[in-house]
Amino acid sequence: MPASLDLCDIRKSFGSTEIIKGVSLTIAPGEFIVFVGPSGCGKSTLLRMIAGLEDITSGQLRFDDVVVNDWDPARRRIGMVFQSYALYPHMSVEQNIGFGLKLAKKSKAEIMVRVDQALSVLQLTPLRHHKPSQLSGGQRQRVAIGRAIVRNPNVFLFDEPLSNLDAALRGQMRMEIGKLHQHLKNTVIYVTHDQVEAMTLADRIVVFEGGVIRQVGTPVELYDHPANRFVAGFIGTPTMGFLSGRVAATAQGEGVALDAAGGQAITLPGDLRRVAHGAALTLGLRPEHCVVCPPDQTMLSGTVVMLERLGAETFAFIDLPATPAPVAVRLDGGERSLVAGQRTGLRFDIERAHIFDADGNSISSSAS
Amino acid sequence: MNARRSRRFQPLLFGAPAMVGLALFVVLPFLMALVLTFTDQQLISPEPGVFVGLRNYERLLSIRALVQAPERNDVAGTPSFARVRSLTRHEPAYLGYRPLGELRFGEHRVTLLAKDPAFLTALGNTFLFALMVVPLQCTMALGLALLVNAGVKGQTIFRAIYFSPVVMSMVIVSVVWAFLFDKDLGLLNQALGTLSFGLVKPVDWLGNPATAMPAIVIMSAWQGAGFQMLILLAGLQGISQELYDAARIDGASMWQRFWYITLPGMRQTIIFVLIVTTIAALGLFTQVDVMTGGGPRGSTATVMFEAVRHGVREENIAYGATISVVYFLLITAFILLHQILLRRSAKVIS
Ligand SMILES: Nc1ncnc2c1ncn2[C@@H]1O[C@H](COP(=O)(O)OP(=O)(O)OP(=O)(O)O)[C@@H](O)[C@H]1O
Numbered sequence: 001m002p003a004s005l006d007l008c009d010i011r012k013s014f015g016s017t018e019i020i021k022g023v024s025l026t027i028a029p030g031e032f033i034v035f036v037g038p039s040g041c042g043k044s045t046l047l048r049m050i051a052g053l054e055d056i057t058s059g060q061l062r063f064d065d066v067v068v069n070d071w072d073p074a075r076r077r078i079g080m081v082f083q084s085y086a087l088y089p090h091m092s093v094e095q096n097i098g099f100g101l102k103l104a105k106k107s108k109a110e111i112m113v114r115v116d117q118a119l120s121v122l123q124l125t126p127l128r129h130h131k132p133s134q135l136s137g138g139q140r141q142r143v144a145i146g147r148a149i150v151r152n153p154n155v156f157l158f159d160e161p162l163s164n165l166d167a168a169l170r171g172q173m174r175m176e177i178g179k180l181h182q183h184l185k186n187t188v189i190y191v192t193h194d195q196v197e198a199m200t201l202a203d204r205i206v207v208f209e210g211g212v213i214r215q216v217g218t219p220v221e222l223y224d225h226p227a228n229r230f231v232a233g234f235i236g237t238p239t240m241g242f243l244s245g246r247v248a249a250t251a252q253g254e255g256v257a258l259d260a261a262g263g264q265a266i267t268l269p270g271d272l273r274r275v276a277h278g279a280a281l282t283l284g285l286r287p288e289h290c291v292v293c294p295p296d297q298t299m300l301s302g303t304v305v306m307l308e309r310l311g312a313e314t315f316a317f318i319d320l321p322a323t324p325a326p327v328a329v330r331l332d333g334g335e336r337s338l339v340a341g342q343r344t345g346l347r348f349d350i351e352r353a354h355i356f357d358a359d360g361n362s363i364s365s366s367a368s
Numbered sequence: 369m370n371a372r373r374s375r376r377f378q379p380l381l382f383g384a385p386a387m388v389g390l391a392l393f394v395v396l397p398f399l400m401a402l403v404l405t406f407t408d409q410q411l412i413s414p415e416p417g418v419f420v421g422l423r424n425y426e427r428l429l430s431i432r433a434l435v436q437a438p439e440r441n442d443v444a445g446t447p448s449f450a451r452v453r454s455l456t457r458h459e460p461a462y463l464g465y466r467p468l469g470e471l472r473f474g475e476h477r478v479t480l481l482a483k484d485p486a487f488l489t490a491l492g493n494t495f496l497f498a499l500m501v502v503p504l505q506c507t508m509a510l511g512l513a514l515l516v517n518a519g520v521k522g523q524t525i526f527r528a529i530y531f532s533p534v535v536m537s538m539v540i541v542s543v544v545w546a547f548l549f550d551k552d553l554g555l556l557n558q559a560l561g562t563l564s565f566g567l568v569k570p571v572d573w574l575g576n577p578a579t580a581m582p583a584i585v586i587m588s589a590w591q592g593a594g595f596q597m598l599i600l601l602a603g604l605q606g607i608s609q610e611l612y613d614a615a616r617i618d619g620a621s622m623w624q625r626f627w628y629i630t631l632p633g634m635r636q637t638i639i640f641v642l643i644v645t646t647i648a649a650l651g652l653f654t655q656v657d658v659m660t661g662g663g664p665r666g667s668t669a670t671v672m673f674e675a676v677r678h679g680v681r682e683e684n685i686a687y688g689a690t691i692s693v694v695y696f697l698l699i700t701a702f703i704l705l706h707q708i709l710l711r712r713s714a715k716v717i718s
């Protein structure tokens with residue numbers, strides 16, 4: 001039975017340093033939730049608290065409306081897959097998978113049936129007598145997943161399960177995990193650093209920074225309507241380009257004077273009455289909303305620092321004056337002739353630009 | 369050509385310092401001892417020893433069994449036997465043999481006779497000591513390692529405390545423990561007496577053949593456990609914490625985690641510790657020399673003690689060397705057997 005989860009102002013301190021600073025989140029039964037965030041922001045710690053491996057300093061954790069703060073891990077009926085797989089090295093594949101059932105004193109026959117089933121779901125049957133050391137990375141990963149599913153857990157917890165695999169295998173395992181979820185319909189919490197995993201697997205993504213949630217939403221919501229500059233910069237590859245500027249009046253109404261354009265202002269759509277004149281603003285530009293053009297046709301011009309040719313598409317990274325990080329532009333067929341070091345102009349679609357105030361919060365009309 | 373030749377010699381070159389050390393201090397003395405065993409060389413004697421063939425080995429290893437049927441059964445049915453001495457006294461075949469021990473086979477009495485019963489007793493004592501001290505010391509060491517590793521505050525302090533007996537001189541430790549074991553003044557008897565309100569009468573720990581060896585076992589385990597603890601601790605810390613987490617999620621209790629994760633994970637370390645401890649135990653000498661002098665009634669004499677007694681104190685270096693050589697061969701055979709069995713069991717498991 002997939003469980004619903006309720007996190008209520010969960011906090012965690014190691015000694016006097018607070019790592020998780022009040023996290024509240026409700027997860028529906030059967031939902032696939034992905035945790036993302038920079039290294040050290042407390043994703044693993046939160047996951048371990050949900051698993052029961054780490055005490056909860058304060059706050060309430062509820063499974064199906066029952067407070068489980070003090071339950072030990074086995075009683076919570078969770079399955080967990082660790083980054084390093086954590087397979088028992090001296091046990092065979094089937095012993096690894098059946099270990100939990102054996103400890104739960106299930107009958108030999110029942111263990112057989114359930115282990116066989118898990119083995120066949122994960123296509124591990126021919127490897128059942130192998131030791132973990134005799135398996136490839138992907139096979140080990142599948143055994144770790146088998147160990148988690150065999151107990152019919154209410155909640156599945158994955159902590160960066162694919163980060164030790166090579167790119168091709170990662171893609172394949174990602175699809176298998178997706179299919180497994182469609183098949184089993186468990187509640188899943190999945191920690192990853194991989195954008196693609198997050199975007200493709202998640203029903204909802206939770207973005208963490210420094211022990212707090214910065215935004216929760218579907219992958220498309222986060223991509224199209226990031227609530228703040230942190231989320232905007234975190235979701236999407238290549239990352240969103242940022243142009244700093246100040247609120248200024250233009251002929252057509254409110255606008256922003258861009259530092260990168262030497263203070264020239266451009267009119268902004270929508271309502272900017274909340275922001276005072278002269279206040280700092282940041283424009284966020286997705287690579288697909290920018291185009292390159294000859295330098296004399298635009299107010300923004302800079303140098304191409306790097307080209308990233310990925311086959312299907314090519315990105316140019318353009319260094320603009322007074323802008324810390326280069327701005328990425330997706331090139332359409334026409335500008336293939338661009339080379340690194342070349343001077344070029346940059347135009348963007350102001351209607352689709354994201355606008356952030358001095359505190360980094362989104363004030364675009366598009367961020368609902 | 370030149371490069372290839374130098375590559376062939378390189379390993380030898382790197383190994384040379386250790387090889388020279390080994391040859392000089394282990395192989396050479398052993399070979400010299402081997403030569404001595406065929407002579408009657410005295411320790412401090414101006415004359416060189418004379419070649420005596422296998423006489424030393426014969427003296428060391430001769431054993432005979434004397435089987436006696438009961439002489440007459442009296443009314444109560446208790447069998448009685450003629451005195452061994454009366455049978456062997458005038459028999460040239462038993463010349464130089466002294467009784468070692470006796471066994472019963474049904475009605476029959478078998479008396480074992482040996483030319484050097486003290487050596488065989490010492491051999492038995494030594495293995496008995498190893499049999500008692502190895503399990504005790506290794507269990508203690510494992511317990512200490514688990515305690516220190518449990519994550520209590522001041523891990524380093526506890527580690528240092530448990531390790532401190534190892535760095536003390538064995539002679540000093542032996543003297544101190546001889547005081548602790550003293551019948552009238554010893555702390556052990558006083559504590560036992562006080563705690564039992566005088567019920568436990570003072571025990572003469574080192575003066576009683578039944579308690580002397582166990583007493584030495586206990587103090588040896590106490591002295592040595594810290595060293596094994598350190599090795600086991602390293603093995604313990606080599607086990608990934610995630611394995612314990614996974615086992616907790618699988619529902620393993622603390623005891624089950626120890627049984628299914630810790631023990632298998634430490635298999636190699638534990639085997640190493642067992643071997644090292646056994647070898648050390650088979651060399652038991654200092655404690656015996658300081659605390660009991662091999663007594664009472666030979667109950668704590670060990671092979672090393674016998675070798676030193678004959679070779680140095682009685683100045684019969686040839687016979688002392690013979691004891692050492694035989695003992696060396698025995699231990700080598702024992703370790704080889706152990707390795708073969710271990711390799712076979714490892715194959716069965718994997
Ligand atoms: N047992 C612990 N004692 C003290 N501090 C800890 C402990 N475990 C984690 N921390 C701290 O908590 C913070 C969050 O760690 P955590 O492992 O949850 O990060 P993370 O988000 O999973 O990072 P990553 O993406 O690199 O895995 C880190 O700063 C870490 O140093």
Ligand SMILES: [Mg+2]
Nearest residue numbers: 043044045159
């Ligand atoms: Mg982590």
